[in-house]
Amino acid sequence: MEMTVALEDNSYPIYIEKGILAQSDKYIKKVYQGNKIMIISDDQVYSYYGELLTNVLNKEFIVEHVIVPHGEQSKRFDILPSLYKALLDFKLTRTDLIVALGGGVIGDLAGFVAATYLRGVKLVQIPTSLLAQVDSSVGGKVAVDLPEGKNLVGAFYHPKMVLIDPETLRTLPKRFVNDGMGEVIKYGCIKDKGLFDKINSYQGFDELYQDIDEIIYRCVDIKRDVVERDQFDFGDRLLLNFGHTLGHAIEQYYQYQKYSHGEAVAIGMVQLTKIAEEKGLSPMATSDIIKDICTKYDLPTYSDVKTSDLIGAISLDKKNINRKLSLVLLKEIGSSYVYQSDLSLIKIKDRV
Ligand SMILES: NC(=O)c1ccc[n+]([C@@H]2O[C@H](COP(=O)([O-])OP(=O)(O)OC[C@H]3O[C@@H](n4cnc5c(N)ncnc54)[C@H](O)[C@@H]3O)[C@@H](O)[C@H]2O)c1
Numbered sequence: 001m002e003m004t005v006a007l008e009d010n011s012y013p014i015y016i017e018k019g020i021l022a023q024s025d026k027y028i029k030k031v032y033q034g035n036k037i038m039i040i041s042d043d044q045v046y047s048y049y050g051e052l053l054t055n056v057l058n059k060e061f062i063v064e065h066v067i068v069p070h071g072e073q074s075k076r077f078d079i080l081p082s083l084y085k086a087l088l089d090f091k092l093t094r095t096d097l098i099v100a101l102g103g104g105v106i107g108d109l110a111g112f113v114a115a116t117y118l119r120g121v122k123l124v125q126i127p128t129s130l131l132a133q134v135d136s137s138v139g140g141k142v143a144v145d146l147p148e149g150k151n152l153v154g155a156f157y158h159p160k161m162v163l164i165d166p167e168t169l170r171t172l173p174k175r176f177v178n179d180g181m182g183e184v185i186k187y188g189c190i191k192d193k194g195l196f197d198k199i200n201s202y203q204g205f206d207e208l209y210q211d212i213d214e215i216i217y218r219c220v221d222i223k224r225d226v227v228e229r230d231q232f233d234f235g236d237r238l239l240l241n242f243g244h245t246l247g248h249a250i251e252q253y254y255q256y257q258k259y260s261h262g263e264a265v266a267i268g269m270v271q272l273t274k275i276a277e278e279k280g281l282s283p284m285a286t287s288d289i290i291k292d293i294c295t296k297y298d299l300p301t302y303s304d305v306k307t308s309d310l311i312g313a314i315s316l317d318k319k320n321i322n323r324k325l326s327l328v329l330l331k332e333i334g335s336s337y338v339y340q341s342d343l344s345l346i347k348i349k350d351r352v
């Protein structure tokens, strides 16, 4: 399966195909005629797929790698000098390529490095987690976290190509399959009731895996459409942030240690929809429907954090305009809108 994100000079192809990792040299040659490639990955992903990718790319290119510890803790500002140093040591030049091999942490981190090293070098995304395959590898948002908040230092920087190999999901720990399902549920909630109903109907992981290519394709296609219409996140793209106002603040509250991104987003989707129901901004019982599907995928729906403890991080949310929050709410499952509000709306609940 193939699609193109059409962004004029920044357009790029996405390929979704089982086994594509083993052919990545052929695909990358289509967009890269240079000879040096730096793979950026984490220890866990590299232990599964690093050797395979290196051997395949070595047929055509000179390949080096730099590895960071797995987990959100690596998506931080102060890790950057060690990555720039590795690129300098490899003498990577402006016409060379970085390949991001890993989940969303690696995609965002390597993407930020590619956007900033020498003011920008080429980037190819090879996402290996479900979350990265359905969401983070597409759309060009790259970033690192600060202790004060998620993704606070970043850029819009598009890859030259995205290679999605659903086979890699076979080694993904179950917690992170569920984590990715948090974002799939989000797509269903904001844009596609059919997708929501489909993932709600599965009896177990086998059924999910049977349809996984189709699910990835549908999510990526939604994201492609939104990004093409609102690349810089001032309109329709804000909808992709459903659940993230609270979710990011909860991740920050625990300093990115307790909840994974998809888990925090699940809490955010349910709790914000509850608030919206209380204010008559979403139909009653919508939050229960989201809660049920999140529970089905072992995602948390409540954190017990005081809303007063989240206000600092929420105030730094990038969707805020002139001190007004932009909250993504549901009209119903499958349809969403942006609602401008002040912090008092969040404060109507003591804990979320
Ligand atoms: N840029 C965007 O548009 C965007 C969108 C959504 C999320 N994000 C970001 O993505 C990050 C979360 O991504 P994530 O959930 O992929 O986390 P992650 O990158 O930490 O991956 C989760 C875990 O799975 C492991 N892993 C990944 N692929 C594997 C595989 N195939 N086999 C075995 N283990 C594997 C990793 O080593 C890690 O331990 C967050 O930082 C979030 O903010 C960005």
Ligand SMILES: O=C(O)C(=O)C[C@@H](O)[C@H](O)[C@H](O)COP(=O)(O)O
Binding pocket: 135, 139, 141, 150, 151, 183, 233, 237, 238, 240, 241, 244, 318
């Ligand atoms: O691509 C987008 O736009 C999104 O909002 C996708 C989100 O799933 C993702 O977590 C993104 O990184 C959040 O962006 P931010 O602008 O809120 O940092």
Ligand SMILES: [Zn+2]
Binding pocket: 135, 183, 244, 261, 265
């Ligand atoms: Zn997200």
